[in-house]
Amino acid sequence: MLHAEGPMLTIDVGDRSATAVDIDDVLENTIGGRATATALAHDRIPYDADPFGPENRAYLSTGPMQMSRMSFTGRMNMTGLSPLTDGLVSTNAGGYLSRNFTGAGLSVLELTGQSDELLAIHVTDGPNGPEVEFEEVPELEGAETSRVSGYMDTHHDLGPENCITIGPAGENLVRFASVMTFDSRAFGRGGIGAVLGSKNVKCVTFEGDSSPEIEIPDPPAMDVHREAATSDDLMRRQGTTGNTEFINDNFSIPTRYFDDYEFESIANIGGNAVEEKKYKKGACSQCAYACKLPTKDEERGVETEGPEFETVYSFGTCQGVDDIVDVMISNELCDELGMDTISAGVTVAAYLKSEDAFGNADLAHETLEKIAHREGIGDVLAEGTARAHEELGVNNYTVKGMEFAAHDGRTLHGQGLSYAVANRGADHMYGGMLGLEYSGEVDPEGTLGKAETLVGLENHNVVRDSGVVCAFGGDYLTDERLEQLLDADYEDLQALGARTIERERHFNNKRGKDVEDDDLPYDIPDLADAVQEYYEARGWNEDGTVPDASVDSVAPAPADD
Template sequence: MLHNPSPLLTVDLEGSTTVETDIEAASERYIGGRGLATKLAHDRIPFDADPLGPENRLIFTTGPMQTATMSFTGRMNCTAVSPLTDGLVSSNAGGFMSRNFADTGYGAIEFTGRADELTIVHVTDEGVEFEAVPDLEGATVPETAAYLESEHGIESDKTAIIGPAGENGVRFASIMTTEERAFGRGGLGAVMGSKNVKALTVEGDSRLELEIPATQMEIHREAATDDHIMKRQGTVAVMDLANEMDGLPSYYFSEQSFEGVEGINGDAVERKKYKKGTCSSCAFACKLPTRDEERGVETEGPEFEVAMAFGSNSGVDDIVDVMISNELCDRYGLDSISAGNTIAAYLDSEDEFGNTDLIHDLVEKIAYREGIGDTLAEGIARAHEELGVGNWSVKGMDFAAHEGRVLHGQALSYAVANRGADHMYATFYSVEYPLVEASEAMEPIGMDGKAERLIERENLMALNDSGIVCKFSRDYMNEERYEALFGADFEELLEVGAQTVTLERHFNNQRGFDDSDDVLPYEIPELDRGIEEYYELRGWNDGVVPDEALPDDPLAA
């Protein structure tokens, strides 16, 4: 099976020391990326670790496809115990860092402990340097990127940076790479901040040369020549469809359609797009560099989730206002989905929907934990009672844009996902809108067959995250191509995904998670039946992984 056999670099921040570890046995089993990081986290992070304590580990991983030149492979993974969900979370970022990371010769880099002062960690194939940067305390992501380029000649595509939100322990702080791409969901920026690490830089010339089958070039050519709407509008292309289905969360989830949708939909974004945007080696180019010269804003996006959170869910119908919110989140290092939804909760509590000046002010207040921003920085699950609004989250993670009240399989996914109410864990929405071929589609209403299909999709998405292959490759990948690329039977590959999901669930079980956490804040017909079927098919007891269901340990003697 294709895998990344490169070693693990452990960076002990307390002692400013490093250790290399051979992890090929784990890589061979879990391929790389999320699968490998989940195995490392499961074995190396204490089950009772404080997410913001020194015993938590922040693990960056790449995969074997980052040695390829195929489209859809410009991504990498980061894993830790989340300060937002209190469970294990893996976050996936695009951009241009992944191949620069692979150039160091490492398949994984983990941070443990805490540095005495604010530090940048420079990793190359020749060694590791610890640079104390107390003067960068409170610096924004662009300010830090500018420092690295001016003082060290290190471009932003070789960096992972936190803004003031990460330093201040905002529970949904992101880690930014290439300035505008984010390890977004789950608050991993706060974990990096808790370790007093302002930035990680990666450089070298030691990338492995793995033999990738010629199938990669077929996929690359199709990605380059296909006239796909996402090339023009990104994920926000689905907004009109969601609105027509009564499935666009609006006004802090109190409504399911938005009268101002035309001001924030795909057409509105496309009018502000001024050039193509892509990730490393990807010809699909679905990113959205946008700007508005009149108001002096330039950003990347917004994508659908952000246009929902800072748009319809906040009562805002002007795409430029959403672009400003998006840019502010990138600047301060915030997950733009959670930031927008949490601000929407505050707007609901104050009857201030549509107040864009307030919204933009709140983004900065959250990043610096000033005034009400200190409360909002805790996220919806911890702040909703003080605000007097409903708790629109699962396992502490607030909802993505794809509306479970009309997409029942997506609702089931939100309920049982180890990561909480996140749309990318299974991307079940794609088969219910549908965004796939008719033969792959399912009726959005109802639970029949949904549990079995959800497991298939969770396993496939975990496989993609281990490879690492972008989830938007769905129109270009099939069983034969997975088998050709990874050199294994498709069912064997899906088992890698299944083992990854199982290890995540087992880790969370040891932290106290069970079926009482697999709940939604709204009613769905037969949801309980779907959850029970899901447990039965997974072999879990009331949402808990029994010992006999754990995968055998490839690292055992």
């Protein structure tokens, strides 16, 4: 099986030490990316860890595809114990970081401990392996993302493509804070930015020329790249916003904090409105698909990247805001402050509902600033919807503490099931029944009989996130091509996905999570029975737990054990 190569670099920011550890055995059994990081997190983070404590660990990991020139490979994975969901979470981001990360000569970065001072950490390749420099940066306290990048450029001749960074939201332990790279690309869901903030790590940079040589099969690598370059997909022009009106008109987009199912002004904030503000092409490293959305509005002086569909939902329909420029401003604020646009937008929508202020974009923008700095009502909202909803007097529209993505489980029942059982909560990228239900390949009505399909999708997405390849390459990176690229039978890849899902679930079980957490805040048909079908398909117990004997330990023990 093709896999990432290179050591894991463990950095303890408390005692400012760095140790490179050989993890070849782990990589050989997990490919890289999410599967590798999950195995490490499962075995090395204590089950009773505090997400904000020094014992929590954050993992940044790459996969073998980052050694290729194939499109859809400009991404990386981050994994840790989430302060939002209190379970393991993995999230990935695009941009240009991955090639600089592998150039520093490692496959995984592990951050642990807790620093007394705000730090920037610089990782470079040395003659004997990765080298680390610790820099105290009190002048960056409270700095927004672009100011950190500017500092690194001025003082170290490094660009945003060399950095992972947190904004003031991460420093202030906002539970949905993101880790940013390339200024506008976010390791978004689950609050890993707050984990770095709890460790007092403002920025980590990577630089070097020590990428391992991994032979990526060609074909199909260049076939995928060529097809991406010549595609006429709508997504290349409008990103994920291309189907906004179709989804709104034929299914639903949660509107005005889930009070309504469709937004009457969708044309003002949909794909065409976004494309009108797009002023150039944007891409990730090595990708010819170029689906990113650099946008600007000169009249109001805003320039950003996006918004993508989920942000159009969270800061548009969910808040009752019908001006694309207002949504662009929200998007840019989240990038600069370092917050997940989905959780931030839905949480602000809950606040707008409590204030009877739907459509008030100025209040939304002011509230984002307050959240990032934990000022006034922002201190309550920084805890996320699940922890704030009672004080606001609104319903708790989350699963496992994570705010919902746009694809509405009240009309896409298979997607609703996916939200309910996903180890990381109401995230659309975890299982993703939505595509099959939108296309009509699977009837969106009902939940029974969908568990086997969902299991296959979840397992597949682990492989995608371990490769690491972009979800938007799905039409090009077929199952057959994944077999060729990763030099493995698809059944073996599915088994790897299943083991990773089990490790996530087992860790969460040890933190007290079970069938009671696999639920929704609204009713859909036969959900409890469908959840049991899912457990049966996974070989789990009826209470939603994984038998201990089915989860093996593969990672090296921490040095302090």
